Amino acid sequence: MFKRLDGAGPLVTVTVDGQALQLPGGMPLAAALLHAGIATFHRSVRAAEPRGPLCLMGSCFQCVAVIDGVANQRTCRLPVRAGMAIELCVPPVPEDAA
């Protein structure tokens, strides 16, 4: 769905739902996942609909995923790091329950 305009930078290994995946280190995680063909990041709270990034600027929280066991992380604000454990399609935790 997305392509890169420049050559790939150095890749690092992360895991997405336990599977190893190579992503460009330092790139915002949301951009890196979109480029890897992943557009659904979580399921919505009540209707369990597929949802993905919308604003890419930290405002909408539609890009949240579970990162290294921490829920509700905005992937558009998070640079790709080697060894990151990413869990997708998990509904966000309601804020007042967290």
Add this chain to the structure above:
Amino acid sequence: MSAKVVIVGAGPAGANAALALARSGIASVLLDDNPHAGGQIFRPREGGRLPLLGADTRGETLRQGLRHHASLIDHRSGHEVIAVYPGPRLWVAAPDGAYELTPEHLVLATGAVEVTVPVPGWTLPGVYTLGGLQILAKSSAIVPAGKVVLAGTGPLLYLVAAQLVSAGVAVTDVVDAAGFPTAGQLAGMARVPALLLRGIGFELTLRRHGVAIHRRSAVVEVVGDGAVREVVVAPVGDDWAPLPGPRTRLAAGVVGLSFGLRANTELTQLAGCDHAHDPVRGGWRVRREADYATSVAKVYAIGDGAGIGGVDTALAEGTILGHGLTRRLGATAAILDAEATEAQRQISSLTLFRRALHDWSGLRPGIFSIADSRTMVCRCEDVTAGDIDAALDRGLALPRGLKLGTRAGMGLCQGRTCGPAVQERIARHSGVAVPELPMPTVRVPLRPVTAAMLASLAPKLPGE
């Protein structure tokens, strides 16, 4: 921790204010949640260069200035202000923990957020805001690989379309709720010839690449199963409500959809400043004096965060604020006097430009009637337009009652995305115009915080 002047937002407005202060020898702390200074417009590519996407050297100049004055400007990137209490007293979330600041003077330069309008299917993965697609291209050099339809209104629509086609992206159609600008509107925009010419340039670029432009039209449905497959386009009337008649179906894998900008008022609201509704400057905005002081002592607001005015206005307001604050702090601002006068002159012509721009592309309420009862309005809590209407029928009119009754705006984004749409529904239901309604509320902390962060702040928890 005490710092005399704290500036929030290192975009053109905040960074320029810090620079103006530094040139008079005044130190400041400059907080911004992004990895680099420059704000929304001067966004550097993180490593490497991006061809064809409008190289503006002003961002690099700003960043160089900040580095040059590093002894006076303490620029802290990745530091996000998550609360403001009277004092003013700030909570800052930093990568390595949270901390508190109690500045003598607080300058808020938090920029704009995009306005979104709910339409059936807009929650499908593959729908992004126009600015979101621009950010992907600008900071990460990531662009859509297949067919793209861009829809909404305003200058960003044409800018992003021109940038993407120039980068080789298959933008097939642009769908604009506004019509072609009238002669009067064009005359108003000609007050700033450079900006009008830029707009004409975008239009020509789109025509050269064979992009179809649908004016006075809107995307009334996004269709797909788990991902975007096509959009349905309909003509709209004067108030931008869709008209009956034939629909056009356009294939697309990626859709850009947003309707201009509004001021990000979170921090001025938390600081307790007065606000008013000003459609020409993007809706709700903080009230200010001539020197950009707000109704709260020692709190100032500049740039798009104080009302949409664009990058040139933001830069000019930064200079003027720096000049005024220098004087307040008892230093001489001799070097800045001429600059401030020139900035003031620029702002006057930009104000006329802005009015014409609003006249052409300012949001009109009919656009919100595209949502049907099953359309998600609040994405965070899955609240549909029908849920909101039902709650309004039950008499939950005030934003607070509505929030508690439906949870609209109670989710992770705190109503940043659905705020304008919810207000528009309340207005339609109650017959009370948006400017007379209470402003959507914000609450602390602005972003979810971890227990560890709260612990690092706990000893100093201010009594609310």
